[in-house]
Amino acid sequence: MDIDRSILDVFSNACTKFGDRPAFSCLGQTLSVGDIDKLSARFAAYLQNHTDLEPGDRIAVQLPNVLQYPVAVFGALRAGLVVVNTNPLYSRRELKHQLNDSGAKALVVLANIADTAAQIVAETDVKQVIVSEIADLHNPFKRVLINGVAKYVKKMVPDFSFSNQVNFRDAMTMGGNQPHEDVQRSPDDIAVLQYTGGTTGVAKGAMLTNRNLVANMEQVREALGDSMKEGEEFYVAPLPLYHIYAFTIHCMCLFSTGNHSLLIPNPRDIPGFAKTLKGLRITGFVGLNTLFNGLMRCPEFAELDFSKLHTTCSGGMALTRDTAKRWEEMTGCVVTEGYGLTETSPVVSFNPAEAVQMGTVGVAVPGTEVKVIDENGNDLPNNSPGELCVRGPQVMKGYWQRPEATAESIDSEGWFSTGDMAVIQDDGYIKIVDRKKDMINVSGFNVYPNEIEDVVSAHDKVAEAAAIGVPNEKSGEQVKLFVVKAEDSLTEEEVIAYCRENMTAYKVPKEIEFREDLPKTNVGKILRRELRDEELKKIETAVSA
Template structure:
């Protein structure tokens, strides 16, 4: 495993070996690996010859899964810049914080969402804004048609303006006129500032180095083994590339091996998503529990051609047994659940393709050490629940400009405290019990929301479920469920009776609330925190009356 290469070395290897292979397809247009080489060089040239950016400066990229994403990201890295992946769904407050915290000097943004940036960019250090429209890399006719429909018929492009704005197409035209110079950065230098989801407190930038990202790419490739063949794979990419999980799979692992990704710009549009898969013989699929469920509820999904599908990866949130079993029944493909986090670039563990254990997140990827500790940091034996700690070449350098926060999670020996409660089995497989902060304590007994949700999700009338703890006079806390119905006839009594049949009494929910939908992050992870905050506000309001 060669982890002392830079990301640029990885890209160069792909360009020299697989130039003619398709790399990314989106909205009916495909760019080859050679196209990515040529176009990213043009973008690097623009950055080097027409801006004041220097190697090490930060550039924020606020794009969904469109063809411009790999071109911009690879070009920025070729110019020696540090990538700041930026969520297109950010509010003004969130975007302003990330731009100021990272000190980004430039920004690339999709026109469809540029109004948010235009409202705050003058209050940040951003000196140049590059605006792109959704089909800017398509052929002239298609570009005119798709961009015109988005702007004038569907009214998807809001009004915005920047004092320091240039169009992506103009930037690329300027970049094509002058040569660029690839900037080789050291393995230990930061390549990506990947901000944590911000589900607790202020979002922090995890400093991911060249070595971190290249190491995790190699670890994932080794974990997947022969199931990721060079130049033969066609993976569906519904998860956002600005999320480190999808970035590592599609922009690192697959690209480095000459493989092809189908970019899905809006996976929330399930009918449109399924339509884009028709006629495609894809070999791999990276998703998460809520996305799998949403697809399987669409009648047309079952009619797709799954004959070539041999790898389905799940991460980002817990995979329920029911979802995994139904996916396998419908597609003929076993789901390989793994575990990771932003701070680990992201993959820590993965289920081996030949030895899947449902309900676990597999075994550590090569070169990774894991252990569990108690509240005082003491090592615990196998089969004892404790906080999972990780050490390996994929562990971040630290949090950007936050030494205190770094010291809280990363010790002098390189062990990262994940904040997740886990059990390491005798066979080395890891079972995530739950997020430490999400644990519910009922009369002194620990109740893990993942377990409750796993049970309830097997009920045929339940589409989605989230469990939280709410205050209770007698037991300290009790379990409350939020349920999205798959069948309108489902009642609270039926849910509780089902839980009583399948769980110990203290784990049985005392309250059930039905919802049309549940709050989720941009990658589909259910936000228990928002549900807890709503409950606390209700309690506070009741007390003040």
């Protein structure tokens, strides 16, 4: 396993070896590995010749799964920049925090969502905004048609204005007229700042180095073994590339092996998703439990050709036995579940396709050590539940500009404490027995109660608030919020509207319950566990009735 390489080394090798192979397709347009090479070189040239960005500077990329994403990311890396993966669904508050915390000096953003950034960019250090429309890398006819329909027919592009704006296509034209120089970075240099709430809810940037990402790429490839053949795979990419799981699979593992990814910009449109797959003979599918369920409820999906599908990877949230069984019955392909975290680039463990153990997240990927510890930090024997700790080359360098948080999560011997409770079986398979203490998992997205409570508590009419996760058939969990009023006039509608203004949609509570007070410890800490237990009792009572 050669991990002493940069992402640029991996990229250059892929371009030399697989230049004519298809790399990414989206909305009917395909770019080859060679196309990505040429286009990312143009973008790198623009960054080097037409901006003040220097190697090591941060550039935020706020794009869904469109062809511009790999071009912008690889172009930024070739220019020696650090990529800050940015969720397109962010609210103004969330986006402002990430841009300021990372110190991003440039932003690449899709026109459809640019109005959010336009409202706060003046309050950040961003000096250059590159705005792209959805079909900017399609052929001229399709580009005009798709972009025109999005803007004028579907009204998907709101009004916005930046004082420091350049259009993506103009930037590519400028870059095409200038030379560029690939900036070599060391394996220990940061390549990506990947933001995560961790266990505190405060968004922190996990510093993922070139070595971290290259190591995890090699680990995943080795774990998949012969099931990932060079130049022969055609994987569906519905999970967002700005999420480190999809980034590592599609932009690292598949690209480096000359394989093809089909980008799905809007996987929530299940009928449209199924229509996109019609007539295609896919070999791999990367998804999560709620997505599998949504697709299997779509009649058109059941009619697709799954004869070549040999790999289905599940991550991001727990895979249920029923979902896995129904997926195998419908597609003929076993679902292999894995486990990982943003801080581990992300894959820690994976179920081998030939030896899947349902209810586990598989065995540690090559080069990775795992152990469980008790509350005092003592190592525990196999089959004993404890906090899962991980050590390996994929463990992050630390949290960006947060040495104390880094020291709390990574000890002097390099062990990263995940905060998840697990059991390691005698055969090495890992079973996650409990989640991070209070985290809520909505359709694979981590939602942290502290963040929700901080936002809601800022409302003038709110005295106290507590957020918990409750079961939801479609999303796995949903947020329920308990509120103590500061003013009797406060309504549920007011709370929801306030949340929608200040938080990404999946974080917005689906249920509000007003209370006179909240359960607390003797030092005044709200006992979310008691609230969760109450909700579970309600559910059990309802079921038994």
